[in-house]
Amino acid sequence: MTRTPLIAGNWKLNLDHLEATHAVQKLAWLLRDAKHDYSEVEVAVLPTFTSLRSVQTLIDADQLPIRYGSQDISAHSSGAYTGEISGGMLAALGVTYSAIGHSERRQYHGEDEAMVNAKVKAAFSAGIVPILCIGEGLDIRKEGRQVEYTLAQLDGALAEIPAEKVSTIVIAYEPVWAIGTGEVATPADAEEVCGAIRVRLAQLYSDEVAKAIRILYGGSVKSGNIAAIMAEEDVDGVLVGGASLDPEEFSAIVRYRSHVTG
Numbered sequence: 001m002t003r004t005p006l007i008a009g010n011w012k013l014n015l016d017h018l019e020a021t022h023a024v025q026k027l028a029w030l031l032r033d034a035k036h037d038y039s040e041v042e043v044a045v046l047p048t049f050t051s052l053r054s055v056q057t058l059i060d061a062d063q064l065p066i067r068y069g070s071q072d073i074s075a076h077s078s079g080a081y082t083g084e085i086s087g088g089m090l091a092a093l094g095v096t097y098s099a100i101g102h103s104e105r106r107q108y109h110g111e112d113e114a115m116v117n118a119k120v121k122a123a124f125s126a127g128i129v130p131i132l133c134i135g136e137g138l139d140i141r142k143e144g145r146q147v148e149y150t151l152a153q154l155d156g157a158l159a160e161i162p163a164e165k166v167s168t169i170v171i172a173y174e175p176v177w178a179i180g181t182g183e184v185a186t187p188a189d190a191e192e193v194c195g196a197i198r199v200r201l202a203q204l205y206s207d208e209v210a211k212a213i214r215i216l217y218g219g220s221v222k223s224g225n226i227a228a229i230m231a232e233e234d235v236d237g238v239l240v241g242g243a244s245l246d247p248e249e250f251s252a253i254v255r256y257r258s259h260v261t262g
């Protein structure tokens with residue numbers, strides 16, 4: 001089973017729609033000049049909601065092979081939910097992915113496992129691929145409970161999601177202590193939890209499903225450390241925050257294979 005690596009940039013609360021289209025253009029130019037093969041390594045960006053329409057227009061007009069997604073999604077499909085954006089609205093903008101359960105949403109917006117599970121269901125209902133973010137904080141890591149903690153998050157997020165839906169999901173293992181801190185997990189740290197996630201997916205579903213699902217690592221990934229992380233067996237890509245805002249740096253991350261082969 002070959003899993004196409006996915007390099008996804010989470011822009012967080014950065015880049016308005018003009019800056020976002022500029023960033024996508026620059027990324028596309030850099031990857032075109034480098035003759036990047038998107039079928040070998042998939043590329044996605046996650047702009048703010050207000051930039052999605054502009055990014056869609058640019059990508060469609062120039063037929064760029066870059067995918068895009070949202071950083072969140074409402075658990076609801078419509079109704080009296082002020083400020084929410086539904087999966088149907090995102091699908092209408094050609095969104096491929098929605099990040100769900102990012103640690104910043106859990107921390108600052110009180111998202112719990114039930115909410116994350118509802119959002120995963122909402123994404124699937126709208127035909128959007130969830131990028132489910134899970135991972136432990138520093139206290140849990142210090143206690144050595146990173147695997148059990150992260151797997152409990154996985155179990156909660158996937159409750160009542162049937163096998164026929166789940167196989168397209170992307171899981172992002174993001175240790176919270178490594179997000180935006182410059183503190184990157186070692187490749188072995190990443191593999192320990194990503195490997196355990198795959199074993200759990202096999203237990204919850206089947207070997208076939210577990211082998212099909214892409215598991216990303218996220219946390220202070222840069223062009224200088226990605227190749228070693230991607231060399232791990234169960235790491236199928238990365239979710240990049242800060243470093244994805246700079247198209248030069250992000251394109252260097254996307255071209256991680258050239259770092260190894262020179």
Ligand code: PEP
Nearest residue numbers: 179180218219220241242
């Ligand atoms: C993230 O926000 O998902 C992330 C991994 O951020 P950073 O790369 O900045 O650590």
